[in-house]
Amino acid sequence: QVQLVESGGGSVQAGGSLRLSCAASGLTYSSLCMGWFRQATGKEREGVAAIYTRDGLTDYADSVAGRLTVSQDNSENTVYLEMNGLEPEDTAMYYCASDVWVDPWYEESEYMYWGQGTQVTVSS
Numbered sequence: 344q345v346q347l348v349e350s351g352g353g354s355v356q357a358g359g360s361l362r363l364s365c366a367a368s369g370l371t372y373s374s375l376c377m378g379w380f381r382q383a384t385g386k387e388r389e390g391v392a393a394i395y396t397r398d399g400l401t402d403y404a405d406s407v408a409g410r411l412t413v414s415q416d417n418s419e420n421t422v423y424l425e426m427n428g429l430e431p432e433d434t435a436m437y438y439c440a441s442d443v444w445v446d447p448w449y450e451e452s453e454y455m456y457w458g459q460g461t462q463v464t465v466s467s
Contacts, residue, residue, distance in 0.1 A: 345369035345456045347439050352461030355429055363424040363461055365439030370456070372396055372420040376445035378454060379413060379424045381435035381463075388438070390449030394422055402448050407433075429465045436460040 351363040365377065375396045382388040392413040393402045401413050412425040422439065440454035447453070 345441075347441055347456055347458035349437065349439055349458045349461040352437060352463045354464040354466065357430055357465055357467050359429050359465070360425070360427045361429065361463060363426070363437055363439075363463075365422045365424075365458060367420045367422070367441060370420075370441060371443075372417070374443060375441050376443070376448055376454075377413075377415070377422045378440045378445065378448055379411075379422075380438045380440060380451060381433075382438070382460075383432075383435040386435075388451050390451065391437075392424060393445070393448035396422075404449060426463070429463075431465045431467045434463060434465050436462050 346368045348366045378393040379391050380388050391404050391407050392411055394413045394415055410428045415422045438460045439458045441456045442454045445453040
């Protein structure tokens with residue numbers, strides 16, 4: 344059974360930092376695209392970052408480049424999303440998603456497996 348479990352969300356003030364985690368199980372972790380998406384209230388879900396577990400290559404949305412960093416711990420089958428310089432506009436539910444063949448990485452319909460999400464709230 345495939346499971347993606349996010350954690351690490353919370354409430355921070357603008358300028359603060361958070362690190363989200365996504366623990367994967369039931370998948371062949373070494374050959375995946377792991378994507379991070381977010382959905383703010385009343386808005387569509389958008390891709391913010393992705394990492395390819397085989398080689399560690401990463402992709403980012405232009406809107407978050409330089410503030411968000413995606414990484415992985417292969418020994419723990421876990422990916423991370425380090426978020427710095429958070430802004431109120433970053434407030435959203437954050438999801439991780441996974442699949443083997445994904446193109447483009449930011450298209451949510453490309454991913455079969457999704458976590459339940461973790462809430463990030465940034466106050467001004």
